[in-house]
Amino acid sequence: MKIRTRMAPSPTGEFHIGSLRTALYDYALAKGSNGDFVLRVEDTDRSRYVEGSIERMIKTLKDYGLSWDEGPDVGGPYAPYFQSQRLEIYRKYALELVEKGKAYYCFCSEDRLNKLREEQTKKGIVTKYDRFCLNLSKEEIEKNLKDKKPYVIRLKVPQNENIEFEDMVLGKLSFPSDDIDDQVLIKSDGFPTYHLAVVVDDHLMEITHVLRGREWLPSTPKHVLLYKFFGWEVPKFVHLPLLREVDSTKKLSKRTGSVNAAEFLRNGYLPEAVLNFVMFLGWNPGTEKEIYTLDEFVKDFSIEKIQTSEMAAFDRQKLLWMNGLYIRNLPLEYLWEKVEKWSREYLENFEEDFVALGSDMDFNLKVLSLVRERMKKLDEFNDLAYYFYRKPEIEKKFVEKFSGNLNKAHEIINNFSKVYEKISNKDWNVKNLDEISHATLEEFSYTPKEAFMTIRYVVTGRESTPPLFDVLA
C-alpha cells in the first residue's frame, strides 16, 4: 500500500522548529517509498487563530526545501485542506456516533465543569467529566436543542477496558480506559476538537502513518477508540521524542534562543544545515555518517532508527558548528548566492549596508573564498569582508601597537609601500608578494610580527584577517 503522511500544523503562531522536524520525517517517510506527503491546516480553534501564519509557514517550509503533494496551496483529491472548511463532515460523523450510542450530547455549563474539576482536584482523584448528561432522555435533549441551549458532543468512553495499540517506536502500549475522560468531540461553537477532526481527516485522506510529538501519546487511546467506533482501520502511530534544551530537562523554550524555524534562517543559518541538524533530533542512521543532504536522508530514514528516549536535545553549539561546516564546504558560487540572498532579505538596509553591492563577481568570489573559513553564519560576511569594499577605520593605538611606536610604524609602511609600488599589476599575486615581502623583511631586519601585523592593520583595520598576502593580492 502507498504510504501517505501528513503534516498538520495549526495556525496559532510561529512555525516551531519541532514542527519542521516532524514535517521532515513525514516527507522522508513518504518520499522514501514514492508515497504522498500532505499538508493539512488544523484551524479549528478560532480563538487562537493568527492572521497570516499559514502563509508564513508555507514560505518557511519552502525555504527549507520541503514540498508536498497535496495541501491548501496546491489542492488535491481530498480538498479542502483547511479543517475550518470541513465542519459539516465532522458534524456528520459526530452525529453518527451519537446514533450508535458511542457519543452523547452534553449541556453542562463551563461553570459547572470548572467546579467539578476543582472538587476532584481537591479530593486528589482523576479529573474527568462526571457524565451528568449521559442519561438525558430523548425529550430533554430535544427540548434543550429547541431552546438553543449551548451543547457539546462527548465521546462515551467504555468503562473498565484496556485500550491497546501499537506505536512503531515504543511498541505495544496499553491504557486503562477508566483514566480517559469523555472527550469533547464537537465544541459549543460547532467546531470539532482536534481529536475528532484528526481521526476523521486522517481516515478520509487515507493517511497511513501518523507522525507527531510524544506529547500526543496520552491522547492516542481516544483516537484509537474513535477508529474502533467508526469501524475504521487504525493508522500506524509514530511518536517522536520531544525537543529540549541541552542544559535543561524541560521542553525547548524561547528564552534560550530561537525555536521558530524561520528565525534560524533570519539569523544566518543555511536551510540545508538546519535541516541536517534537525534530522538528528530523534533519529540516527546507526552509522558514523552525520552529514546528510535531503535526498540522502530520504534514502536512509527509517522508523526503526527513531530514538526511544523521551527527549532529544537541541544542541545549539553543534548546530553552529554544522552551519560553519556547510559554509566551508558548499560550492563557492552557490554560497555566494546564499550570502547575497540572505543579505537582500534580512539586512536592514540592503542598498546601503551590503558591502559587496554592485561589485565584480570574480572579485566577490575571491573575497568569499578568503572569508568563508571564518564564517559560521551568513550574516557574518558583511563584517568579515568589509575592508575589501570600503575604507576601514584606523586607530592610532593599533597602528603603533605591533612596532612599539608610531615612527617605526610609519617607517615600515613607507619601506613596504615603496617596494610594493614597483610591482607591476601582472606580478601582483600571492606568491610574489610573499617572496618580496620576506626579502624586504630581511633587508630592514624587521620581525615578521611587527612588519606584517602593522601592514595588516593599516590595510584592513583589523588585527585578524585571512593570510596577509592573500588579502593584499
Add this chain to the structure above:
RNA sequence: GGCCCUGUCGUCUAAUGGUCAGGACACCAGGUUUUCAUCCUGGCAAUCGGAGUUCGAUUCUCCGCAGGGUCACCA
C-alpha cells in the same frame, strides 16, 4: 496525585547476552601559521542504584531512585 514513557562520556548519541563500549560537539595538548580561522594528529571522559536470570548483563526481569509527558469546549 493518577496514567504513560525514558535513564550510556561534560553534551548529543551508536552498539551488543561476551567489544579496547564507537562517533560527533565541547574541552585540553601538539603540528601548520605574521594574526584570526580552517585543517591535521593525539588526549580526556560514560552504561543511575540494588537484586534476580545467566558461565557471562550496559543489554533480559523485578524493585528503588531520577527525569519527562499528559490529565481543557488548545492543538
